[in-house]
Amino acid sequence: MQQQQQRLPFCAIRRSKGNGGLMYANQPARRTMILILALLVISDGVGTATCSTVPGNSTDMLSLLYFKRAITNDPRQVLGSWNASIPHCKWEGVNCSLTHPGRITELNLAEQGLSGPISPSLGNLTFLETLDLSTNSFTGELPPLNSLHRLQKLWLSENSLQGIIPATLTNSSNLNSLYLSGNSLIGEIPLNIGLLSKLSELQIAENNLTGTIPPSLKNISQLEVIDLADNQLMGSIPNEIGQFPNLAVLLLGGITLSGSIPTTLLNQSYLQILDLSTNMIGNTLPPNFGDTLPRLAWLTLDYNKFEGHIPASLGNISGLSTLDLSFNKLTAQVPSSLGRLGMLNDLNLQNNKLEAKDIQSWEFIDALSNCTSLQVLAVGQNQLQGAIPNSVSNLSSKLQILTLDRNDLSGTIPTNMGNLSGLTLLNLRRNKLSGSIEGWVGKLKNLAILVLDENNFTGPIPNSIGNLTKLIKIYLASNEFEGPIPSSM
Template sequence: MHLKRALSRYILQVTMVSTCPKRPGNPGVLILLTLPLLLLGAIKINCATLPDNSTDVLCLQAFRHEITSDPFGWFISWNSSANHCLWPGVICSRAHPGRVVALQLFGLYLAGQISSSIGNLTFLRTLNLSTNGFSGRLPPLKHLQKLQVLDLSVNQLQDSIPDAITNCSNLRIVDLATNILVGEIPPKLSLLYNLSHLRLSRNNPIGVIPPTLGNITSIQRLGLAYNNLTGTIPDELGKLTNMRMLALGGNRLSGGFPRCLFNLSKSLQVLGLESNMLSKQLPPNIGDALPNLQELYLNTNVFEAIDIQSWEFFSALTNCTSLEWLSLAENQLHGAIPNTIGNLSSILDYLYLGGNELSGTVLPSIGNLRNLTFLGLGNNNLTGTVEEWIGKLIKLQHLNLQMNSFIGPLASFLGQLTQLIDLDLGNNKFEGPIPSNIGNLQQLSDFEP
């Protein structure tokens, strides 16, 4: 009793040693605390508050716990025997040791749900879980303010795109394509001012293309293809003067060709408007206004050409000297193919004009397109012979002339097309037997005489 009273009158300093247990990323911590003696009986050490990056470790473990299928055994080494920064797919910061800055687990056919714990990896800059089998909801992202790359494409995520994604103000790339996302495209995506790539293709969103997307002036690639979008293409997209690729095909968009895109004359290289309900005549100056086009997909719409004047767009496309792919199939193009077809880009690789109402002969100038590997003229009303021009297209791999009224023998040109893989000549008026030199076509895998 006398000793206790004596101690209570003095603040004696002692040193206490405590050890926190080993955890992933924490080999054990010795803590030296100098405390008043009388507090020793009440003190408790909270190891979770120590600066050992255990939060990131716990987040990764929670993410691993939600994985129901790992066919390649990717997570076998995700255990406490190795530092978490050495786990496959995990990249840590050099400036902030132990903090996870990238999680790259793409193409592994993983299944399960994406744990909400991902949202607590506050140093994360890259999250790539693409080409897996993740289902359920999108993970919460609002705390990932350092995130720059978000790629969850090619999964089975079933959710609407939350407005909270705009809290990730440093995002440069957002790819959510090929999932089962629903709802409308949030107009607030326009708050992501740093975006260069936005890809939401092949989902199930509804509604219109938000005009506010025109505020993301940094964007270079915008993919909204193969959804259920309706309405017209907003004029505001004409403000995206850095755009190189615009993919809006496979929707239910209406109206005419969006002339607002002529503002993108210096940048636009790939334009996909296929499989919509776009109509009317194509602008006669399309090739002058968009001279840098490399790929142009206008097939499966209701674009019309009924006279020489309405075919002027085709001649204008000869100004696109870098054009490699051109598809105008399954529209309402009538009449003869203009002779200017031979003036199209000398590097044109793919030309598809099938499924229209084309008539007359195919002029020999088409033989100038020596780099064609695909030529589709099927399902039209074309006549005449083909041997004059077809023999010059020696790089052809795919040739479709079916369902026309072509005449003449086949022997004189087939043997020269040694790169052919697919050949469809059915439902024409060719004469004579199937030529023996078809045996020269060693690559041919599909032949429809």
């Protein structure tokens, strides 16, 4: 089996968080998007005793047969070729060395639906460089692989493995990729993990790991990807995590971190993906945030305790495509400098204390018209006041989600709102908006969800709503609409 030329460096899909009132239609899973973006960024014991008595090129074959014996379910019969009538170097998922006949260098059985424990006999494959058993249903503890000194890639993500990450794993000193995400591992990250000095990718997200982020990580100077998200880690972000010269991806979301963002991290000029969401990190964001992290494409700081202003310097990160600062305590105005983000497609600022009271403070809507790739604009649950500016119609034709709910908006809806023909979700709930909706709502041909309840709208419910063939949910309660409900609804 030929070695895969490309693999997503992330094999886990992060569980979606509650939307806190933001109603997304077909909202893409955040972690899936992170994974795609990251791909672009980073181009039983008797078996051991028995195998040790056989000649070298037979040891590997017998080790695999012991591994096969432990398998309880092979729905695709991927191990059907694993028998003595076929040379083991031709077995499915097996590659052997060209210079050491019979010695296995790669075992790749990813995504085959295999079940059962991982036999410790694999520890006899001393020439093994790649072990990929990811996205199966393996159970039990991580097997002892102490003798695999040549191992470079250990990919066991998306299984049902339990127990701790053994400290002896660091004996595989040539490891450059360690993927253990999406299991049920417990205990602490080994304190001696810094001994894996050649590691470039560390992905142990979506487990039940506890303790703190070990400072010994600083010894792994080649780290490019760190994914510890969705564990039960505590403490603060150690200063040492900002000392990797080539760090491109840092995912620390959902692990109950506290404190502030260390200044060392803010000097990671190569960082392209930063996810610190769903923690308890706070304090203000430094004014020069966008100047010190110029290559960011993905920045998610939502569900934290950040306060103060949104740094205007964020507008200097020219490649930023996702910016999520929602569910914090940010104040003042939305900086119009965000309009310089030509690559921006997702801007989520909901559930803060952001203000707009006059023409000047609503300028950010005008500025965002320059973001021609914008698909999501969420500014609900803030302190926006007054009328929705007419310039809302100049937003990107690609805009699919617009939420302005739970503010203090008043006045009528601009009739040119109907120009946003790409909208699939429009949420204006719980404001003081008034007037008729007849002049614009029927033009939003792609609407799937329309939320207008708890306002002061008047006039008839337009028959044109019945022509919105993609509409699946509509909320109109607690308004002052007149006349009958159209029969087409």
